[in-house]
Amino acid sequence: MVRAVDGVNFTVEKGVPLGLVGESGSGKTVTALSALRVVPRPGKFAGGKIIFDGEDLLTKKESEMRKYRGRRIGYVSQDPNSSLDPLFTVGTQLSEVVQAHEKVPKERASERVLELLQRVRISEPEARMRAYPHELSGGMRQRIAIARALAGEPDLLIADEPTTNLDVTIQAQVLDLLKDLQRELGMTLILITHDMGIVAEMTQKVVVLYAGRVAEVASTRETFATPKHPYTSALLKAVPRVDRKKELVPIGGNIPNLITPPSGCRFHPRCRFMQEICVAKEPALDAIGGGRQVSCHRWKEITLEGTSS
C-alpha cells in the first residue's frame, strides 16, 4: 500500500496564497485532489478531515460534494492538453461547464463564456470560442483551463503546476494572470509547484511536503530566510538562480519509494543532521511559534541556512 499522503496538516487562510511545494511523489497533487474528493481509484481516505468554511468535506454525500466542486473550489491541472476535450470547441466545453453551474439559456451561457475568456485575457475571444484545443498554443490552452475553473466563481482556486509545461515568457503571462485574478475576484489561491522561484514570487505561506508528509509550514519569507527543516534548507541550496551564480549543494541519494518509506523521519537517509533518533522515531509536526510548524527532532539544535547565504 502506498501512503501517498500521510498525516498532512495545514490551514489555508482566506486571501493568503499558499504554496504546496514538493518533488515528485511528495503527495502534493493527492493532497489537492483530496480537497475536491476526487482522488483517483483505488485511492481512499484512511482518516483525517478536510474542513472547508467550517464543514468537513469528507463526511459530505456525493450530491452535496457537487456543490463544492467548481463552485467553491476550482481546480486547474498541470496539463491542459489532456484536461480539454479535443473533440469539442472551446466555446462548447466552457458553456457546458457554465450550464452545469447555473441553469441558464444557451445564449446567456455563451455570453458568460465570452466574459470568462476576456477575464483570462484571451485575444479575439469570439474567434477562440469556435476553435478546437489543438488550434491553440499551450499558454492559451492553460488560460482556457483557468477560465473553466473560474466558471463557478470559486472562493478557492487550486492550481496544480499550472505553468510546468509552458515556456518562461508564457509562464510569466500566466503567473501575472493568476495574481490579477486573485485581486479582481477575491479568490484564494493554492499553488502546487516544485519551482522555488514561483513559490517565492506567488505565495505568502508555504507548506513543504516530503514523501507524503509535511516537513515544514511557515510564511514564505521565513521559509526562505530561516528554514527550520533540513530538507527545506537543502532544497534552497540545490536550486540554481538566474540572477547570480552560486555554489550548488546537491542533496545526495534519491527520493524514497512510498511503498516502503524509510523508518522514522522520511528524510533521514539524505539528511546531514541525521542521528539515531531520526531513524528510530517519526518526528511530530510541532508548532514552534509564530504560526510556524516543523517536523524535525533536531530543529532546535541545528542552524540552517536560507537563501541569503
Next chain:
Amino acid sequence: MTWTTDQPLVKVVDLVKHFPVYEKGVFMKKKVGEVHAVDGITFSIARGETLGLVGESGCGKTTVGKVVLDLLPKDSGSVLFEGKDVHETLETGTSTGKKDMRRNMQMVFQNPYGSLDPRMTVFDIISEAFIIHKHVPKHEWKSRAYALLKLVGLEEYHAERYPHEFSGGQRQRISIARALATDPKFIVADEPVSSLDVSIRAQILDLLEDLQRKEGISFLYISHDLSSVRQVSQHVAVMYLGMLMEYASADVIFTKPLNPYTIALLSAVPIPDPENKVNRIVLAGDVPSPINPPSGCRFNPRCPYAQQLCRDKVPEYREIEPGHFVACHFAEQFK
C-alpha cells in the same frame, strides 16, 4: 590549414536546416511550406568550455544539437570539429576518420527513460562503445566500465542491472557514462536535467561541471532553463525562431544583456527569493510559428521596442563589444 589546439574545437558557420511541411493530396503529398528550424547560425566552442544554448520551445535548439553531430543532415553551412568538416568526414572520409569523429562527439538526451535500451544491462550499454570503437583492450572493459560508473556517481554493482531498476537521476548518470565511454572531446547535452526532480538536478549539474573542469570535455548544453545554464556555462547563445539573438560570456549575458529578447527572457524567470522584487517585462503573445516566421527581426511582433525598421529589415548579427554578438538594430540603446 591545420587545426591547432588554440582554435575552437567546434565551429559552426551559417548553419541552415529547414524541414519541409507536406499536405496530403489525393495521389501524392504536396510540399506546402518549410519549418525554418535553424536559419543561418554561427558560433564556436573552445576546448574545455561549455556553451549554453537557450531558447523557448520550437526555437530550434535541439535541431542545432542534432545537426552539429550530423544526426540530422544540414541544408547548408558547415560544422567543423577540430578544423575538419563533420558532414564531409562522415560521408566521404576513411573509416578510421569516421569512427574517430563519432567517438569524439557524443550526445546525452533529454529523456533518460527513452534513451537507454531496456534489454541491455548497464555494463552492456557502456561496453558497447568499447566493442564498436576498439579503443579499450578487452581485459580492461570491466575496470573501465566500473571507473566510468564511479565517475558519474554510481557503484560497481549497478553494472549488472537493467535500466528499469534505476531512478530518473540514476538513468541520466548512466547515459552520461555511456557518452563518456568513448573518451569524447565534445558532448551535446540536450536538456539533461529537465525531466529530473529539483533535488536531483543539482547532482547532475554538479557532475557536468566536474567533467568540464576536470576532464576538459567541451559541452553544448541545450536548455530552456536559464538558471541551470548560468550554473554550468562559460558562454551563452540565445536563440529565437531559428536565429541567434545574442552571444556572449555567461557573465555578460546574465548581467548586461543587449538584446530585448534576452532582457525579457531573463526578467521572466522567477527568482527563489521572496525579498527579490523584479521589474518583469511580460512579453505579449506567443512564439510565432517557424513555418511563417515574421519578416525583419523575428522578435519584432513581441518586442516592446519594435519600430518600422525592425519589421522591414533583418538585423545583422554583429559584434557590438569584443566577444559580444547581438542581432538587434538598437542594441546600443540597451547599454
